[in-house]
Amino acid sequence: MSNEGAKLIATALAIGLGVIGPGIGIGIVAGAAVEALGRNPDAESLIRTYMILGIAFTEALAIFALVIALLIRFL
């Protein structure tokens, strides 16, 4: 395998494996938010705020994987 090909595979693996965890995590966060909304529909705005914050924290992990992928690809 050429050097360039190995780099491409490493990039794809880094981002592909890296988003598995955050994907599951965002699903859990959104699911829990919908459940909380079903129990207490009056607290919608508060739940939405915390859901978006939770999603942002989870998504940050995927962003780390993306940064690593970019570093492999362009550096």
Added chain:
Amino acid sequence: MIHISLKSETIFSIFGFPITNSLIVSVIVLLLFFVCAYYYSYLIKNSIKNKFFTIFNLMVKSIYNFFKSIFESQIDYFFPLLGAFFFFILIHNELGLFPGIGSILIKVTHEHGTKFAPLFRGGTTDLNTTIALALITVVFAQYIGIKTLGFKEYSKKFINFSNPMLFFTALMETVSEFSRIISYSFRLYGNIFAGEMIISIMAFLFPVLLSFPFLLLEIFIGFIQAIVFSMLSAVFYNLAMQKAHN
């Protein structure tokens, strides 16, 4: 293939100090921020209010109430720093999406020859800016911890020989303190840089209008990341003020 540069490029240098394209934007943001803040404080004292005041007041008020739920009575001590974090990052993120930022190329000469580099680059798409912000947060948390608990009580969080279990938790605490610098800076940098890159890649995939929905998403993400950074700092300060476990 589109040209993607992970780091900012030096445009010119003053007495050997390199002026990068993101530094230029940071200075612009700083001036903009100063003018907005000064004008706002002028309007507070003035009896005639205009639309600028109404919009700005609404934002400052909602951010103030948001942090109030975290700090309660100590909010007036922390709000200047956290509000500054929020507005500085917000202006940076939104300014990075403006037309002209990243698209105006100028010719730069350096030791490897000449090449074209963008004249402006969003401040938070440069790791230097975000690391500087993260360092401010972490150093200020140490200061606030020492100030509220006293040096002896605060250092018990990091060095503790009373039993082996506490020794290891203290060690973990020390590591997590340093890892915060990395996680804070990479979270902000990664989100904003990846967003700008996605917009440009989408424009290459399908040139007409495909990058528009991503632009809207980026406006939203820029706002969310500003909140996330300042709120994480707030939680971090709150943690630093609490006593070590016994």
